[in-house]
Amino acid sequence: MIPNPAPATQTVEPILSVNNIEVIYDHVILVLKGVSLTVPRGGITAILGANGAGKTTTLKAISNLLHAERGEVTKGSIVFDGEEVQALSSNLLVRRGCIQVMEGRHCFGHLSVEDNLMTGAFTRKDGAAAIKADLDLVYDYFPRLKVRRTSQAGYTSGGEQQMTAIGRALMSRPKMILLDEPSMGLAPQLVEEIFEIVKKLNDEQGVSFLLAEQNTNVALRYAKYGYILESGRVVLDGEAAALRENDDVKEFYLGVGGEGRKSFRDVKHYKRRKRWLS
Numbered sequence: 001m002i003p004n005p006a007p008a009t010q011t012v013e014p015i016l017s018v019n020n021i022e023v024i025y026d027h028v029i030l031v032l033k034g035v036s037l038t039v040p041r042g043g044i045t046a047i048l049g050a051n052g053a054g055k056t057t058t059l060k061a062i063s064n065l066l067h068a069e070r071g072e073v074t075k076g077s078i079v080f081d082g083e084e085v086q087a088l089s090s091n092l093l094v095r096r097g098c099i100q101v102m103e104g105r106h107c108f109g110h111l112s113v114e115d116n117l118m119t120g121a122f123t124r125k126d127g128a129a130a131i132k133a134d135l136d137l138v139y140d141y142f143p144r145l146k147v148r149r150t151s152q153a154g155y156t157s158g159g160e161q162q163m164t165a166i167g168r169a170l171m172s173r174p175k176m177i178l179l180d181e182p183s184m185g186l187a188p189q190l191v192e193e194i195f196e197i198v199k200k201l202n203d204e205q206g207v208s209f210l211l212a213e214q215n216t217n218v219a220l221r222y223a224k225y226g227y228i229l230e231s232g233r234v235v236l237d238g239e240a241a242a243l244r245e246n247d248d249v250k251e252f253y254l255g256v257g258g259e260g261r262k263s264f265r266d267v268k269h270y271k272r273r274k275r276w277l278s
């Protein structure tokens, strides 16, 4: 089974700390300008921010997936489970227990749902019985996937593909999942369904999550702590409950408050005139 450490509320020992990292693409484009964050063991932490703020870049820096895009971490350090991991390949990082679910799911469309899930176990050496037990566990959490297990993944719905991508990550027995925009393109009810499963996995299996989301509302209801990124910098961080009540967060990211500027469109309009936290 997937490791099951103590619940989040009982420990705050970080499973992940990102310390003042800088990321540069193509040797010249400075995208992350000193980002620091921590994820407590057994916690759910959110990275929030608008399009292009640097959320995906942060996740890819952690999971060492930047090289494929001519990006590199040029400063700072990343410590996962007590070990500096910048020099580890993403493959080795998966073996250490940290895996990323990429934005857009990236299922193998021509493979069945079950074969997709099985590809998540490719780093494992603990035998077929243990892998089968975890496959059953994934089906317990995602009953829809059991029903659809022989379907070609490319013909399943967006929500089912997101579930397949998370299930595939679970098959590597992770201690931590980096989840990039799980809500993207999904109907609100499905978004809730997926976040409920994330919460259950966190509560029952002790999997820690770092999730990048533009959907601030849903992310701050499920995460315990949040970091708000703008232009490659953390501009605000705090307990999720406090962020939900923060006037600037309400105004810019939740689309409420601020002298009658109620719609997201109005907030965006207003944002052009007022510099965020200047």
Ligand SMILES: Nc1ncnc2c1ncn2[C@@H]1O[C@H](COP(=O)(O)OP(=O)(O)OP(=O)(O)O)[C@@H](O)[C@H]1O
Binding pocket: 025, 026, 029, 031, 049, 050, 051, 052, 053, 054, 055, 056, 057, 058, 069, 070, 071, 214
């Ligand atoms: N391979 C790349 N080469 C050059 N610039 C890049 C590359 N990938 C991302 N960027 C730039 O880095 C910045 C941060 O992008 P990133 O994808 O991390 O943001 P994001 O917050 O995840 O946004 P989104 O929600 O749209 O995915 C953007 O300005 C983007 O144009």
